[in-house]
Amino acid sequence: MSDIEIAQKNEAEEMQPIVKVAATVGLTEDDLELYGKAKAKLSLPTLKRLQNQPQGKLVLVTSINPTPAGEGKSTVTIGLGDALRLRGKNAVIALREPSLGPVMGMKGGATGGGYAQVVPMEDINLHFTGDMHALTTTVDTLAALIDNHLQQGNALNLDPRRITWRRVLDINDRSLRHVVLGLGGATSGTPRESEFDITVASELMAVLCLASDLADLKARIAKIVIGYTYDRQPVTVGDLQVTGAIAMLLKDAIKPNLVQTLAHTPTLIHGGPFANIAHGCNSVIATRAALALGDIAITEAGFGADLGGEKFMDIKTPVLGKHPDAVVIVATVRALKYNGGVKLADLTAENREALATGFANLRRHIANMKRYGVPVVVAINAFTSDTEAELSDLKALCEASGATAVEADVWARGGEGGLALADAVTAALSQPADFTPLYDPAASVKDKIATIVTQIYGGGGVVYDHKADLALRTIAKNGWADLPICMAKTQYSLSDDPKKLGAPTGFTIHVRDIVPRLGAGFLVVMTGDVLTMPGLPKHPAALDMDVSADGVISGLF
Template sequence: MTEYLSDLEIAKRSRIRPISSIAEEAGIPFGAVEPYGFYKAKIDTAKINAKPSGKVVLVTAMSPTPAGEGKSTVTVGLSDAFRQLGDQVMVALREPSLGPVFGMKGGATGGGYAQVLPMEEINLHFNGDLHAITTANNALAAFIDNHIYHGNPLNIDPRRITWKRVMDMNDRTLREVIVGLGGPFKGVPREDGFDITVASEIMAVFCLSRDIHDLKENIAKITIGYTYDKSPVTVKDLGVEGALALILKDAIKPNLVQTIEGTPALIHGGPFANIAHGCNSIIATNTARRLADIVVTESGFGSDLGAEKFMDIKAGRAGLEPAAIVVVATIRAMKMHGGVAKDQLKAENVDGVKAGIVNLEKHLENLRQFGVEPVVALNAFVTDTEAEVDFVRNWCADRNIKMALTEVWKKGGAGGVELARLVKEVLAEKQNFKPLYELELPVEEKIRTIVQKIYGGDNVVFSDSAKKQLNTIKDNGWDNYPVCMAKTQYSFTDDPKKIGRPTGFEITIRELIPKTGAGFIVALTGDIMTMPGLPKQPAALNMDIDANGNAVGLF
């Protein structure tokens, strides 16, 4: 009988090498490595002199479902497969947030035999980056309230403060709060609220800055609110950008770890893709490009969210172009998008796959609009049948789409070699990458372009509040920023229940939030929340620690 091991058990049984050995293999100078224990390190990128030249392979996915798709697992397994083929490769990932770790989604270190190690430390506090980002965010909130308490020389209107506090946990109770109660010595009473740390603009600035100097300049540009005459107030006006950058001076250095097979991995920054831009830091990606010929990275959720933001926000800021794109798909997800219930996924249902493959089809069409040829990674599950897999294989072949059955969860890099070979064929070809829209377009036209070309919608409806905010954006000269759509990950629409490939719908924009430090406009749709809540049965209920201090039940 086959022994079933959890991801954590597989990780604990795996051989992990000293981080100094991984750094040496990656070509990182000894003086650039700052160890955090035996198996983790920070990298001082200022001591790496090579120019970024490695080719970037972006991993995205079809629309996620409760059945799970395994995008991070494929990302890690693909990097190990390249290594098995003799390529100089690094993988660049986002850092996990404690919100989903203790909530419903789980961690972000891959799974099975395609994981990054040490998985339990990475999924918990790692090297402290998210704590530093949380501290910087909340320090700014304290500076704002202190400024008002001590006379408010900038004439900030407390009713128009847009900066919120954050914490790295799902806590719906903190979405709306009142601060400053208790009399004159306790501050000025006003409405406030909390976002989750990964939705903080500090996180976005952190991930979209090229170095510590760029970080400081971008922090200075953050708009924290408005004066009584509705003029924007920035961090530079408060004069605290230096202090905030100081808090982040160590966090801004990317983190070096390793996969189970010893492939060097940089894990740095972790914005969500449904409420933020969903990509790891520019610093980590470009550092990997300096050290490796191939860099495998991922963007959050499906192509309509993380991948679109990678193309239209990150790529331009980082000065890179994706040389190939992998789209992770599963038979299970196709069945769910085809209307098959979750408890019926184990039974063969080719008709269900046929009905749900339209979701994958739309994602492939989306990516081809950016001028880069996608490759489908059909992530294998034990319940998949030969007839179901053959249907997908033939469907891809009929449309001249490269597809590989991928078994990295079970086999590690060996299960991704076919995929790696197909990706290398794309890497050998010239791609014609281009963003979806020109930055000179009005904000409302950028949003309409995303809705019509990426989501397949008919039109966009702006709330009265969003219309007023459009005027504010134009009046302040912020209309040349790209757009960061905040939308459910489960559907192309703003309704998570409309799965598959919906048509004939409109997207409603209820609010527009200028993120002037990050350099984009957030467009909130549907009922998307910047502070998620925990599910009825959070993953935390299965977690514990044993008498020897070892994690238990962490996936």
């Protein structure tokens, strides 16, 4: 059966009322705001109460660089949560919300697969509880208020050429990457060039995911830089005097969503910033709630450990106030052989030499995560084409790199297929962790970037375009240099060239711009050709989707 058929069968026969799932972690119906029988949000009073609860252990799931062969990070995360509960642990999962962009494009959703899924799968991958729509509307409302300010006299002296706030859409639409606004005469606005981002790349998404509560959300929104005056002074949302209105539109979206896995493990799904163009982690609020509700909270970071993993450690951890107690890196034999030069069509054939070559990618990620002083476990996401010799080789290579490696067959067997992984993670959680950040926030911007490039990516240096140099001057002039770094980089390679697989070394990272995100509290470093508005592929997944006359969805993975 396909993922959606497995999910639909479960939803029809076995899915429990969300109130019953909530009760397994001590929540009552009064703690919830119900969205039907299967979905709920945690109320603001409940979130406030949970802030004072003791915290459990935190497990971060990350992966090697993604490949067309597939890695299955969300599937392993969900299967691990189910397996830990089978072992008698009070495990709670915290995931990101899917974006319609990849759902309709080529990457797929974010609800896992096979028998390691969260449900209701269709709802979560489509409109869910409306968080993405609320965020999109809020971003575009702010854009409309900015343009109206220009139209109504421009009291803040905003330079239309230096407005940095962009409109968004939660779908891949390359036609909106570069647009002209305000055409149509004096009553239709001020003509200017602008761009659209995908919703999950917006600063407001990052703000939502890093805010501690509604008050902190408002404080962060007020700091967002929307543009610069004619004499190049920054202008913020607070200056525009619309902080309250913008925060008001997010008063429900700030509440994390509670659903369940196929095995009824409580799962919080909230926030969805991309890791290649944003910080790639679910919300601080949801992760804190998972830590308070469970003895073990399992969360994930987007794409490979060079992106989401590093950003979790250096951006989210200081805000969360809690570092991971263990890290799981997901890898597959297939993906490592692909990194070793095997073509996609040939990955089912045994090739131990290519596996050993491609292991360089996983070795780099193991070393990177161990650099933070946290125990590392490698989850080998099993495929039927894996041979015993390949699996034995991979485990030996991982052990030689200082990480325990175990197979996980959670797609086919759910939690039962993840028991060995659960045992390895439990053992890792008993080990001491001596968390050490990668860099000192007080270091210069260039030093922090160089540290990430050389120590995490394995690069040899960094070059800056003229626009990036100008941005560095603006950052220094305004006192923003002590903010952490959020690298915007291709997810397919440790370098900024998606074609350089494995673990290249000595390469140069090209920085074309550096964008201050004061509300989020970091600097976005734009590298290579990474885009903030992706495009749809030649054969988008949407072409294979349908809904029947009685409302049954098909083709959604």
